[in-house]
Amino acid sequence: MGLGAAVTFVGVFVLGPVLAVPATAALSWPIRRFRGVPGRLASTNARRNPRRTAGAAVALTIGVSLVGFIAAFAASAKVSIADSIDRNFSGDLVLTSGAFGPEAGFSPGLASGIADVDGVASVAEVRLGTAALDGVGVSYSAVEPVAATEVFDIGVVDGDVTALGTDGLAVHDDLAAEQGWAVGDRIDVTFPRTGVVPLHLVATYERQEIAGTAVVSLATHEANTAAQLDLQAVVRYADGA
Incomplete structure (x- = not known):
């Protein structure tokens, strides 16, 4: 899990600027089509500076990873404590x-x-x-x-x-x-x-x-x-x- 997260982070950081333009063009077509001028402006702005777009993607990746880690840790701790109480508690x-x-x-x-x-x-x-x-x-x-x-x-x-x-x-x-x-x-x-x-x-x-x-x-x-x-x-x- 840790290795996969590290590889994902490096991939986004290194390849992000290269893939930002084609990825934005492919993923933003619904916005350009259905949101009119604001959608086209947003798509153009994202493609204008690939490094900035990639940087935002890296920050988002880190944030999502942290949220996932905290959620997994909290769930594990909750299960561990509940299991301990179940095994060592005999009250009704x-x-x-x-x-x-x-x-x-x-x-x-x-x-x-x-x-x-x-x-x-x-x-x-x-x-x-x-x-x-x-x-x-x-x-x-x-x-x-x-x-x-x-x-x-x-x-x-x-x-x-x-x-x-x-x-x-x-x-x-x-x-x-x-x-x-x-x-x-x-x-x-x-x-x-x-x-x-x-x-x-x-x-x-x-x-x-x-x-x-x-x-x-x-x-x-x-x-x-x-x-x-x-x-x-x-x-x-x-x-x-």
Whole structure:
């Protein structure tokens, strides 16, 4: 694909001035015939300066190529993310606020109400916050560990996410490798409201598209963050519901 695009570009750039006049004459006859004087003027103008016409064609070729590349890349990324979610997500229903950020979301009371409905096995709340891990700024997800592991597979590399408790932290394995962190290490986490809070690394994971850069428990989030809004609530139905 890359070689074909390069050959096309070189062909348009090198042969454009040579082919501009005959190509314009052949392709512009409907314009000359049906658009009258303006059509004839446009055709004549395009043939008057072949290099200028070829230059415009080159620019158009580059533009179309870029649009095609971006469209293909976006489609590929969308399919990849959707496939990852399909393979690593086992919830039956997702409620979302439609917004994104620590200050966006809906009341946790909604999740509590849904959990009391007959036929609902569990509801996993997901909240969002920001903090600094040993000085490294991150956005983190806050979850109830057991409920979250029932609907999300974040690809645990080491440790146990269900051990988050009130003083645990899980991070993406790339960040752990960059910072030299290992399970069991103490990490000083700076929250905007409470300042520095020591947490211990209980797990590392590989699927950042599912969990983000870091994960703490809802209990830790509630103790250190003022805003308590659910970004998502993932519902899992009981068997036979």
